[in-house]
Amino acid sequence: MKASTTGKLSIYLLLAPLAVWLFTLIILPHIDMFLISLHERVAPRVYRTSLANYAEFFNEPLYWRTFARTAIMSIVATAITLVVAFPISYYIAKMLRGRLKAVLFLLCLVPFWVSELVRTFGWMILLRESGIFSAVLQWTGLASAPVEMLYNDATIMLGLVYTSMLFMVVPLVTTLDSLDDSLVEAGYDLGGNGLTVLREIIVPHAMPGIVSGCIVVFMLTLGNYLTPVLLGGKDSMWFTAQIYTQFITRFNWELGSAFGFLLLGLSSLIVWSGLKLSRQTLSGTMG
Amino acid sequence: MLNRTKMIAGLIAGVGIALSAGGAQAETLRLLTWGGYAPEKVVQMFKAETGIDVQVTNSNNEEMISKLRATGGAGFDLVQPSQDRISGAQGDFNIYKPIDLSKIDTSLFIPSLLEGTKKNTTYNGKVYGVPDVWGTSALTVNVKKAPDVKDYTDLCDPKYAGKVSYRLKRPTLIAFAFAMGMDPFAAYNDSSKYKVIMEKVEKKLISCKSNVKAYWSGGDALLNLMRSGEVVAAMAWDGSGWKLSAENPDIQTIAPKSGALGWVDTFALPRKTKNESAAYKWINFVMQPKIAAMVTAAAGNFTASKGSDAYVEASKRALYQKTFPPAAIDNIKWYPPVPSGLEDMEGKVLDHVKAAK
Numbered sequence: 001m002k003a004s005t006t007g008k009l010s011i012y013l014l015l016a017p018l019a020v021w022l023f024t025l026i027i028l029p030h031i032d033m034f035l036i037s038l039h040e041r042v043a044p045r046v047y048r049t050s051l052a053n054y055a056e057f058f059n060e061p062l063y064w065r066t067f068a069r070t071a072i073m074s075i076v077a078t079a080i081t082l083v084v085a086f087p088i089s090y091y092i093a094k095m096l097r098g099r100l101k102a103v104l105f106l107l108c109l110v111p112f113w114v115s116e117l118v119r120t121f122g123w124m125i126l127l128r129e130s131g132i133f134s135a136v137l138q139w140t141g142l143a144s145a146p147v148e149m150l151y152n153d154a155t156i157m158l159g160l161v162y163t164s165m166l167f168m169v170v171p172l173v174t175t176l177d178s179l180d181d182s183l184v185e186a187g188y189d190l191g192g193n194g195l196t197v198l199r200e201i202i203v204p205h206a207m208p209g210i211v212s213g214c215i216v217v218f219m220l221t222l223g224n225y226l227t228p229v230l231l232g233g234k235d236s237m238w239f240t241a242q243i244y245t246q247f248i249t250r251f252n253w254e255l256g257s258a259f260g261f262l263l264l265g266l267s268s269l270i271v272w273s274g275l276k277l278s279r280q281t282l283s284g285t286m287g
Numbered sequence: 288m289l290n291r292t293k294m295i296a297g298l299i300a301g302v303g304i305a306l307s308a309g310g311a312q313a314e315t316l317r318l319l320t321w322g323g324y325a326p327e328k329v330v331q332m333f334k335a336e337t338g339i340d341v342q343v344t345n346s347n348n349e350e351m352i353s354k355l356r357a358t359g360g361a362g363f364d365l366v367q368p369s370q371d372r373i374s375g376a377q378g379d380f381n382i383y384k385p386i387d388l389s390k391i392d393t394s395l396f397i398p399s400l401l402e403g404t405k406k407n408t409t410y411n412g413k414v415y416g417v418p419d420v421w422g423t424s425a426l427t428v429n430v431k432k433a434p435d436v437k438d439y440t441d442l443c444d445p446k447y448a449g450k451v452s453y454r455l456k457r458p459t460l461i462a463f464a465f466a467m468g469m470d471p472f473a474a475y476n477d478s479s480k481y482k483v484i485m486e487k488v489e490k491k492l493i494s495c496k497s498n499v500k501a502y503w504s505g506g507d508a509l510l511n512l513m514r515s516g517e518v519v520a521a522m523a524w525d526g527s528g529w530k531l532s533a534e535n536p537d538i539q540t541i542a543p544k545s546g547a548l549g550w551v552d553t554f555a556l557p558r559k560t561k562n563e564s565a566a567y568k569w570i571n572f573v574m575q576p577k578i579a580a581m582v583t584a585a586a587g588n589f590t591a592s593k594g595s596d597a598y599v600e601a602s603k604r605a606l607y608q609k610t611f612p613p614a615a616i617d618n619i620k621w622y623p624p625v626p627s628g629l630e631d632m633e634g635k636v637l638d639h640v641k642a643a644k
Contacts, residue, residue, distance in 0.1 A: 044378045044627050060635075062642050130515040151501055234499055239644055249349040249456075250634045251356060251379070 037257035053258035063242065063259075070239040071266060073153070074221040081168045082210065084161065089172035090202070094181070108169050116163060120230045123159055124150060127231075135210050151233035159227040164220055168213040175209030176202075211280045215271055222267055239263055242246040294540050315340040316565040319351055320367040322506075323586035324420060335573050339565045355382040360373040360558030365566040367419060370403075370551045374410040379627050384556040387414035390567040395574040396449075400591040405549055417570065418554030422588035423547035423619060424458045425610065427509075429530035431537045432519040432608040438544040439460060439466035439522055443495035451524035452512055455641055457633050458548055461601050462522060463488045465620060466545040470621050482632060489636045502641075513538055526587030529606045540606070540617040549619040551591070611616040 040052040057063045092104050111119060126132050127149040137143040149155060179202065187197040203210070228238035240261070246256035277283060301571050318325055322345045330341045344363070351368050355361075360382040368376070377383050395400060398420045405473030408416035425591070428436045433447055439462045442451040453459050463507040464471040500518050503509040506527055512518040513531055525547070554570050556563065573582060579592030580599045588609065589596060595606060611619075 010312075042381065045381065062638050066642070089486070129517050130517075234502060235642060236494060236642055237638075243636075245638075248353045251349075251352060251376075253356075261442060 022171065033257040033260055036253055037261055039254045041252075042266075043255060047254075053255045054262075055257060056260060057258060062237075066237040066242055067239050067262065067266065069237065070222060071270065073157070074218055075270070077157055077164070077221045078214050078218045080157065081161050081164050082214060085165060085168035085172060085213070086210075089169050092169070093173045093176035094179070094184075105173065108166055111162075114167055116226055120159060120226050121164065123155070123162075123231060127155060139263075150231060151236075151287050153236060155231045156228050156236060159231045160224060163227055165215045167220060171209040171213040171216070172206060173267055176204045179205045183224040207278065207280060211275065214274065218270065218274075219267060221265070267287055307412065313561065314565065315342050316365060316562055316569055317342045317344070317363045318365050318367075318569070319344045319346055319354065319363040319557075320365075321347065321420070321586070322346065324582060326581055326585040328559070329573060329578055329581055333569065334618040336572070337565075337568055339568065341569065352380070352382070355557055356380045358559070360384070360560075362559075363557050364560045365569060366555050366557055367393045367552050368416075368555060369622070370407045370416055370418065370553050371624050373408040373415050373553065373555055375627045375629075377410045377415060382558055383415045384558045384560060384563075385415055386417060386453045386554075386556060387567075388414060388417075392571045392574070393418060395571065395576075395592055397591050397593050400551065401580075403621065404553055404591075407551075408553060408555070416555045418551045418591035419554055419573070420582065420586055420588050420590050421549065421551040423525045423549050424462060424522060424540070425525045425528065425547040426541045426543050427510075427513060427521050427523040427531065427538065427540050428534075429513070429516075429519045429538050430541075434628070436520040439463050439539070439634040440491070442520055442522065443491070443498055445498070446552075447520060448498050449500055450517070451498050451521060452503050452509065452518045454498050454504065455636075455637050457609055457630070459492075459522060460485065460488050460633055460636060461489055461622075462543070462545075464541065467491060468545075470536060472620065475623060475629065476512045476628055478628070478632070479628065485632060485636045489639055491638045496640070496643060523605075524588075525610060528610075529603065530587055532606055533602070540610045542610055542618070546620045547611075547615065549621040551621070 011242070037053055038049050038051065038052040039047040041047055057067075071234045073126065080091045088108075092101060092108075096104060105213045124131075127135070129146045129148040129150075131148060131149075134143070137147055138145075183201055183205075184197060223240055225238070225240045225244065228236060229241050232238070243256050243259045243263070246259060250256075315409050316339050318341055320343060325341060325343045330343065333341060348368050351366050352372060355363070355366065355374075357586055373383060376553075380512065388405075390577075396418065404418040405414045408414060426436060426442075435441060435444065435446070435451070437458075439453075442453065461471050464487075467487065469487070471481065471484050471551070474484055500512065501508075503512060503521070503523075506524065509518075509521060509523055509527055510531065512535070513521065513527075523540075525540045528538065531538040532540070556566060560566060573579060574590070576591045576592050576595040577598050579590040579595035583589055583595065583599050583603070589599070
């Protein structure tokens, strides 16, 4: 009896720093932000409580279009990342053994040794009109004039997929590693072809990895700021950039906070529906 | 055991030394300013003379105000926002502290600039800023490749499609309004009139959009675009153009026909400044003509220090005089203080332009 109470007490004590951290750094600022989002500025230094900031979002097509655009592009970027990363992960996890496997896995990691800003600038150097790709195209005669490859949505997509690759490969390799080879062999023995084996055995087994990879990539993409701002064109808007603008260049913390909460709501909703569609649970994939 | 006691004693002694050393050189001035306004050499000279360390943080107008708003005016001892961003921000967020002019050697300043800034930064009868560096937003043009660009609206000329750049910020809105023959400053305090002007500018900027290569956001980005020849004409700070002229004489700073837009960056005290005396010492130190000339060399723009241009490199002075013959100087449109609330309206216009296809 006594032993179990001390055991419980020590667990609570061990958890206390985590709880304090969660509360002071995550929950408290969010409560404050929510309260700010309910303020409406009526005159200098005078505010009143209202839902005006949220109304502003729904009344101004620009804001909800940016919001929808960010969500759709993030979902597409997540899907592309999954399609590109799956064969790579399968190759690393199932086809390779020993040192080569470690080397290839490491190669996926190498780009992450430099900061995101440097990586994005790397793409800018390659793709700009006076950049390397443009020069190569002209030198080989495939293009007669400088080609501009920066400043469009395809470039943003490229940047987003590149930035999130690792976060898809790691969970996929981990889950695929745990797939017993004999299950795949059994699939073939029972008369399945490559496609049926993939559909009936490999994908169901890798499902937790796929879902957790997708959640992480989607969240990172939705909240990305640098890539869309630097690689995007004249008319490319990203919702996090909107939030930054409201906070920093317009001094409009009230609207910025409301936007922050709408983004939180959106990401939660999309992740929840993603889990429902794939019939997974959050604890099942993350646990 | 003995070893451990020794070790602990050593540690305590070490901490003590570190603390006392820290105490001996504790006086620092935390300065929030623009790139180039506090060159390393000037900081060292200031330290040699007064013993005060200067901790420099580089920023821009919006970030300065945001930082001060977040802390209610704490974290820095001296800040340098533009003169038009002081009284409005003070009214909204109460982040500055009035300046005690008796602690400043006013004889070091060019009188007209000092008086103008005092007037523009007055809030409730108190002065909140004195002038430091000033300059203009003008045109940076490669005169060989874009000989016909004489005013901001010429950037929309189809001849230069895909080869021009400007910022998507409030100075651009105001510049285009002037170039289109309107006077936005006269409408500053009449929001319905100002709205009409902004709507016209919005239409113009949207129709001009296909001409723009990219909206530049930092000085370096613009320098790159001009250097590589991807852009042949841009609305830019005069200093950037002079910098480029030194590398390529074809690129010049031109005062636009409708008048360059003049800005003055100030010295202002944050409301919770901790080292006010060091702030005043710094102001009086950098406004000495010889020191101010060093700031001009680093920042690329002239200062409000009287007589400092005598110490500025002759080549730089020549470029400045070429851009601004006396008539062009008289035509400079100085930014009046921004009334609060105006920036929300402009922000919407900028968003609409950015989102337009």
